[in-house]
Amino acid sequence: MTGLTTLQGKAAPLDQANIDTDQIIPKQFLTGVTRSGYGIHLFHDWRYLDLHEQEPNPDFSLNKPKHAGAKVLITRENFGCGSSREHAPWALADFGFTCIIATSFADIFYGNCVNNQLLPIALPSEQMDKLFAAIEADPDVIFNVDLPNQSVQVGSISFSFEIAEHHKENMVKGLDAIGQTLEFDSEISSFEDKRRVWL
Amino acid sequence: MAQTLFDKVWNAHIVEQLGEDTLLYIDRHLIHEVTTPQAFAGLNEKGRKVRRPDLTFGTMDHSISTRSLALDACGPQNKLQLQTLADNCAEHKIALYPVGHKNQGIIHVIGPQLGLIHPGMTVVCGDSHTATHGAFGALAFGIGTSQVEHVLATQTLKQTKGKSMKVEVLGKLPLGVTAKDIILAIIGEIGHAGATGHVIEYCGQAIDDLSMEERMTICNMSIEAGAKAGLIAPDEKTIAYLENKDFAPSKEHWDNAVEYWKSLASDVDASFDTVVTLHAKDIQPQITWGTNPGQVVGVNQAVPSPDDFSDPIEKESAIKALKYMGLEAGQTWDQVKISHVFIGSCTNSRIEDLRAAAKVAITGKVKNNVTAIIVPGSVAVKEQAEKEALDVIFKEAGFEWRLPGCSMCLGMNDDVLQPGDRCASTSNRNFEGRQGRGSRTHLVSPEMAVAAAITGSFTDSRQFGE
Ligand code: SF4
Numbered sequence: 136m137t138g139l140t141t142l143q144g145k146a147a148p149l150d151q152a153n154i155d156t157d158q159i160i161p162k163q164f165l166t167g168v169t170r171s172g173y174g175i176h177l178f179h180d181w182r183y184l185d186l187h188e189q190e191p192n193p194d195f196s197l198n199k200p201k202h203a204g205a206k207v208l209i210t211r212e213n214f215g216c217g218s219s220r221e222h223a224p225w226a227l228a229d230f231g232f233t234c235i236i237a238t239s240f241a242d243i244f245y246g247n248c249v250n251n252q253l254l255p256i257a258l259p260s261e262q263m264d265k266l267f268a269a270i271e272a273d274p275d276v277i278f279n280v281d282l283p284n285q286s287v288q289v290g291s292i293s294f295s296f297e298i299a300e301h302h303k304e305n306m307v308k309g310l311d312a313i314g315q316t317l318e319f320d321s322e323i324s325s326f327e328d329k330r331r332v333w334l
Numbered sequence: 335m336a337q338t339l340f341d342k343v344w345n346a347h348i349v350e351q352l353g354e355d356t357l358l359y360i361d362r363h364l365i366h367e368v369t370t371p372q373a374f375a376g377l378n379e380k381g382r383k384v385r386r387p388d389l390t391f392g393t394m395d396h397s398i399s400t401r402s403l404a405l406d407a408c409g410p411q412n413k414l415q416l417q418t419l420a421d422n423c424a425e426h427k428i429a430l431y432p433v434g435h436k437n438q439g440i441i442h443v444i445g446p447q448l449g450l451i452h453p454g455m456t457v458v459c460g461d462s463h464t465a466t467h468g469a470f471g472a473l474a475f476g477i478g479t480s481q482v483e484h485v486l487a488t489q490t491l492k493q494t495k496g497k498s499m500k501v502e503v504l505g506k507l508p509l510g511v512t513a514k515d516i517i518l519a520i521i522g523e524i525g526h527a528g529a530t531g532h533v534i535e536y537c538g539q540a541i542d543d544l545s546m547e548e549r550m551t552i553c554n555m556s557i558e559a560g561a562k563a564g565l566i567a568p569d570e571k572t573i574a575y576l577e578n579k580d581f582a583p584s585k586e587h588w589d590n591a592v593e594y595w596k597s598l599a600s601d602v603d604a605s606f607d608t609v610v611t612l613h614a615k616d617i618q619p620q621i622t623w624g625t626n627p628g629q630v631v632g633v634n635q636a637v638p639s640p641d642d643f644s645d646p647i648e649k650e651s652a653i654k655a656l657k658y659m660g661l662e663a664g665q666t667w668d669q670v671k672i673s674h675v676f677i678g679s680c681t682n683s684r685i686e687d688l689r690a691a692a693k694v695a696i697t698g699k700v701k702n703n704v705t706a707i708i709v710p711g712s713v714a715v716k717e718q719a720e721k722e723a724l725d726v727i728f729k730e731a732g733f734e735w736r737l738p739g740c741s742m743c744l745g746m747n748d749d750v751l752q753p754g755d756r757c758a759s760t761s762n763r764n765f766e767g768r769q770g771r772g773s774r775t776h777l778v779s780p781e782m783a784v785a786a787a788i789t790g791s792f793t794d795s796r797q798f799g800e
């Protein structure tokens with residue numbers, strides 16, 4: 136995977152709390168056997184007026200021309216709650232997002248994002264309010280996200296964010312997590328030698 | 335230092351401490367068709383092997399038909415996904431219980447039923463309801479597909495330890511109130527993100543009094559409270575449940591295993607990051623009214639008004655949810671008419687659930703214009719129910735008796751609701767569109783679901799049966 140350091144781009148707002156994985160990518164699109172091609176189905180129920188994805192819902196934020204091409208999604212509390220389906224970050228990334236900024240994330244979803252180079256940033260709700268206001272004032276405003284320095288800068292505002300050191304390192308370097316763990320092969324083997332016999 | 339049950343299981347699985355992260359050994363890896371194809375593809379691309387096929391078990395449950403055993407019964411895409419699982423398991427020598435096998439069923443139903451889950455284990459699966467297995471005092475949690483690949487390749491996972499939450503339910507549960515009502519009441523109390531970042535330990539008399547199957551119902555919905563895992567300390571019931579199960583420890587190791595399991599309880603002076611206390615006597619049969627599992631009330635309470643919520647986000651969510659659900663504030667539940675009933679899912683499709691449902695079903699008939707289906711959690715549950723002639727009771731009452739699978743819990747097969755359909759469902763999620771675009775889901779216990787089927791609207795199930 137390629138590393139992620141900084142990104143610049145427009146942001147699209149989804150001003151709603153508790154957006155669950157069934158909304159991000161509904162079940163009927165989970166029958167795939169590859170990791171690609173989910174972007175078209177992202178937010179299916181909200182984004183399309185029909186079942187066949189022919190009629191975009193003009194009122195849905197991501198369909199508005201002013202938000203076209205956004206790389207950052209900004210939203211509210213508990214984003215990604217519900218199922219463990221990794222199809223959710225796959226769909227978001229496939230649609231074109233590289234970063235999600237929200238008030239908070241559900242645990243499993245957060246980990247799934249990190250494992251797919253989709254940067255999840257949690258910020259306090261007052262700061263989120265300011266980001267929403269910035270897009271409202273100018274939909275073309277550019278978000279500058281700097282992962283190594285853990286900062287988000289939009290116009291005159293700048294916020295720092297928290298991310299665990301190991302998540303940051305993996306994302307910045309685009310490391311292969313499995314390859315890293317396989318370096319501990321002998322430690323895993325010696326753990327296995329000591330496991331209880333009935334296991 | 336005093337330790338919680340969570341600490342004990344965690345500490346027993348540390349392969350290596352890597353800064354804040356722990357490389358944790360995984361004792362049991364459960365797999366199904368939806369979240370694994372990309373993981374196996376990843377392994378194959380890099381020429382990696384499955385490290386411990388002997389600790390990995392698979393079944394088919396999500397995208398299968400409940401009317402036919404044919405893999406293509408729900409279309410070519412579902413078939414491809416199911417066939418891909420079969421091919422991957424064959425190639426990597428993983429035990430698979432496919433459609434038609436006597437051990438097949440919803441992954442979280444068959445794991446315990448086969449004795450695959452022991453106290454003190456670490457258990458993972460590419461499915462958020464893996465928390466079900468915490469009922470055995472195992473640390474069990476759902477993972478994404480990248481992590482499935484990681485576990486296949488290394489039998490370990492890198493994890494940061496979560497916080498601990500104790501949820502105690504004190505006193506005796508009132509008659510006619512179920513495990514489903516306890517967990518819904520807990521989620522109603524703490525909110526559906528209330529336990530984010532935590533592992534829950536459930537305890538107290540009301541929990542001790544529950545059977546293993548009821549405990550699974552509780553732990554199953556830990557994720558609906560935001561927790562990755564929920565567990566309950568093993569006791570005599572846990573040990574009795576496991577005895578003589580196919581994958582329980584063999585006779586020669588049984589006593590040692592039991593001795594170890596008995597050490598798996600939180601120390602009396604162990605401290606938790608968060609403690610929540612409920613009184614069992616306050617819990618009534620529950621119904622969700624909204625589009626997240628925390629939007630729940632007792633059957634004798636009316637549909638709430640957005641003005642009942644002081645928090646602006648909750649208020650906003652309530653407005654949206656009432657609109658989606660087609661409900662009015664102040665409506666009483668007998669005024670809410672249903673079109674469908676679904677009894678099944680990894681929350682409530684075990685034999686005890688079906689027995690409880692049958693006790694209500696025997697008292698009446700499914701109302702005209704209501705479609706009611708019963709989907710047993712596994713082949714073994716189905717066979718046991720048929721042995722007890724529960725299927726006869728259900729069929730005579732007008733329920734459809736289906737083949738085991740996830741079915742209408744998420745509708746990856748053809749068990750899907752239409753826009754505007756209103757369903758009393760024993761499953762675990764009431765998100766918008768969960769059971770079909772525009773459909774409305776109310777989460778309830780099996781008893782409440784049957785009572786709704788009979789009356790055609792929501793009714794206190796305590797009026798039925800004995
Ligand atoms: S029954 Fe529902 S919640 Fe359980 S594993 Fe199947 S789809 Fe998931």
